[in-house]
Amino acid sequence: MRDEDARSLLLRMMNAAIAAADPATVLARHLPEKPAGRCIVVGAGKSAAAMALAVEKAWPDVDLSGLVVTRYGHAVATDRIEVREAAHPVPDQAGMDAAAQILRLVQTAGPDDLVLALISGGGSALMSLPVEPLTLADKIVVNRLLLASGLAIDEMNRVRRRLSQVKGGGLARAAQPARLVTLAISDVPGDDPAAIASGPTVPDPTRAEDLSHLVRKLGPSLPDAARAILLHPVEAHVAFPVDFRLIATPQMSLEAAATVARAAGVTPVLLGDALEGEAAQMGTVMAGIARAVAEHGTPAPTPAVLLSGGEGTVTIGGTPPGRGGRNTEFLLALAQALNDHPAVHALAVDTDGIDGTEDAAGAIICPRTLDEARRLGLVSRDFLARHDSYSFFDAIGALLRTGPTLTNVNDFRAILVL
Numbered sequence: 001m002r003d004e005d006a007r008s009l010l011l012r013m014m015n016a017a018i019a020a021a022d023p024a025t026v027l028a029r030h031l032p033e034k035p036a037g038r039c040i041v042v043g044a045g046k047s048a049a050a051m052a053l054a055v056e057k058a059w060p061d062v063d064l065s066g067l068v069v070t071r072y073g074h075a076v077a078t079d080r081i082e083v084r085e086a087a088h089p090v091p092d093q094a095g096m097d098a099a100a101q102i103l104r105l106v107q108t109a110g111p112d113d114l115v116l117a118l119i120s121g122g123g124s125a126l127m128s129l130p131v132e133p134l135t136l137a138d139k140i141v142v143n144r145l146l147l148a149s150g151l152a153i154d155e156m157n158r159v160r161r162r163l164s165q166v167k168g169g170g171l172a173r174a175a176q177p178a179r180l181v182t183l184a185i186s187d188v189p190g191d192d193p194a195a196i197a198s199g200p201t202v203p204d205p206t207r208a209e210d211l212s213h214l215v216r217k218l219g220p221s222l223p224d225a226a227r228a229i230l231l232h233p234v235e236a237h238v239a240f241p242v243d244f245r246l247i248a249t250p251q252m253s254l255e256a257a258a259t260v261a262r263a264a265g266v267t268p269v270l271l272g273d274a275l276e277g278e279a280a281q282m283g284t285v286m287a288g289i290a291r292a293v294a295e296h297g298t299p300a301p302t303p304a305v306l307l308s309g310g311e312g313t314v315t316i317g318g319t320p321p322g323r324g325g326r327n328t329e330f331l332l333a334l335a336q337a338l339n340d341h342p343a344v345h346a347l348a349v350d351t352d353g354i355d356g357t358e359d360a361a362g363a364i365i366c367p368r369t370l371d372e373a374r375r376l377g378l379v380s381r382d383f384l385a386r387h388d389s390y391s392f393f394d395a396i397g398a399l400l401r402t403g404p405t406l407t408n409v410n411d412f413r414a415i416l417v418l
Contacts, residue, residue, distance in 0.1 A: 123197025322388025
């Protein structure tokens with residue numbers, strides 16, 4: 001297979017993975033029975049606007065109204081459901097105002113009404129309404145500490161739920177006595193409903209847990225108000241009905257990519273949809289597996305593609321970081337460990353189209369990646385050490401810019417071994 005054919009196949013698998021989570025094609029079949037009264041649509045996440053549009057198209061004859069909040073640049077035009085934009089991954093006033101309005105809307109619902117909650121990745125930051133006396137400024141500090149902490153997503157969400165009026169079931173409690181149905185796109189390892197956007201419509205399973213170990217990890221910069229809330233014992237909330245429907249998941253997207261691989265005569269090896277850990281370390285480990293395929297035909301003979309999802313982390317040390325995200329960091333470590341292995345091509349992207357806070361979804365590597373960098377005088381190890389993977393791949397023209405995809409099933413990684 002020529003290099004251009006390998007690149008084309010990787011891109012087709014990426015596109016299939018993203019398409020499998022497109023609300024326009026998957027949402028309608030998960031809708032509940034139409035309500036006798038009103039349908040109040042609320043939601044938050046990078047896919048919230050696209051999901052709202054899909055509801056409008058599926059239910060043209062239903063009394064629809066509501067409000068969803070999505071990331072700046074992720075809005076689409078809707079007729080009956082209001083769409084607002086806010087900041088991600090660090091919350092802003094627009095997101096806080098939208099969250100407060102969403103709570104007020106669901107509190108107007110009666111027993112004959114349906115509250116339809118559209119939840120997707122990014123909802124934690126986008127629908128941010130801190131518990132008192134926490135301020136928005138406090139929440140911004142907490143979010144920045146979380147993003148730089150290296151904590152797993154499950155640990156981050158324990159903190160986020162405890163500090164929010166909306167997360168950890170807050171939205172569901174406000175909607176009673178109306179019927180509440182949640183349609184969700186999972187961006188978290190294991191598809192835990194309590195972790196997707198920090199679970200605004202499901203009970204918080206960690207509400208009574210001691211979070212002092214997480215307070216210690218976040219360090220002395222944690223605002224005093226947040227520290228007091230996280231360390232204070234809390235009572236479990238009264239149970240409420242949960243109707244939670246996953247319309248797209250990382251595993252579904254991996255399986256869609258695998259179908260593309262088989263059609264091309266390539267054996268897909270699904271390594272899991274919930275891989276977590278330091279992105280650079282993950283890249284080094286994956287390089288070892290790719291070498292095993294190339295040199296020993298295990299765990300599959302060539303041609304094969306290693307497919308995986310989940311969410312890596314990038315722990316920032318004391319040195320000011322460069323530009324990059326977890327997928328480009330993963331790929332830079334992978335490329336370095338492979339050292340331009342002649343049989344390996346790879347791609348890694350965030351399926352929402354934005355890796356970290358940059359304008360690229362991720363990047364792609366081939367057997368000439370490091371050679372091209374050396375030709376330009378770039379030292380890959382130095383870029384990795386300062387977490388500057390975006391700049392590295394930008395310099396060699398290997399970034400992938402998809403623009404906002406209006407969905408999010410977390411990271412997608414494909415390592416093609418020929």
